[in-house]
């Protein structure tokens with residue numbers, strides 16, 4: 684998978700969040716998206732995956748040399764962000780049954796394997812609303828790690844994770860780096876110090 688960004692710009696009202704941003708991303712070269720609070724890291728990820736439109740420039744997506752239309756790109760990525768809501772009324776089992784009707788689990792992994800991988804096997808019948816914030820975060824990350832999608836977008840991936848969870852994140856993310864295009868928006872080195880490339884958003888203010 685390859686994503687190419689050409690002269691991309693995004694503004695809210697009259698303020699440019701980033702401008703003249705040109706780069707490319709590809710599977711096997713994980714990239715960190717860095718910058719201080721409010722610099723535009725989350726906005727960049729949201730523009731990249733088509734959640735919000737850009738004001739200037741273009742983004743192209745291709746898989747094995749074939750172009751993917753922007754409107755079809757949703758089939759190819761997973762995103763984990765602090766603002767993403769889970770369906771709180773469902774139990775974990777109901778939630779996973781529902782989710783994996785639309786997304787495919789990685790080949791060879793069952794739903795039971797999945798719950799073990801995210802250390803939630805004992806919580807299958809618990810309603811998501813009764814999960815702790817760290818349990819929800821492991822679930823969100825697991826949905827990205829263990830799907831068949833080609834692109835994995837992680838916004839502040841260790842939010843709410845304890846030391847065990849951070850260690851789990853660092854080991855788990857390693858298992859997908861060769862198969863998925865991984866982009867990590869973060870201010871914390873332990874979330875991205877293994878990345879081979881970096882985009883520093885404040886560099887693209889004007």
Ligand SMILES: Nc1ncnc2c1ncn2[C@@H]1O[C@H](COP(=O)(O)OP(=O)(O)OP(=O)(O)O)[C@@H](O)[C@H]1O
Pocket residue numbers: 695696700718719720721722723724725726727870
């Ligand atoms: N929908 C919106 N309308 C207007 N301004 C917005 C909107 N969304 C974000 N912004 C502004 O865009 C700027 C970048 O926000 P963004 O959330 O992308 O930053 P960030 O780098 O991810 O920050 P943090 O590290 O705090 O999560 C901020 O000034 C924010 O207030």
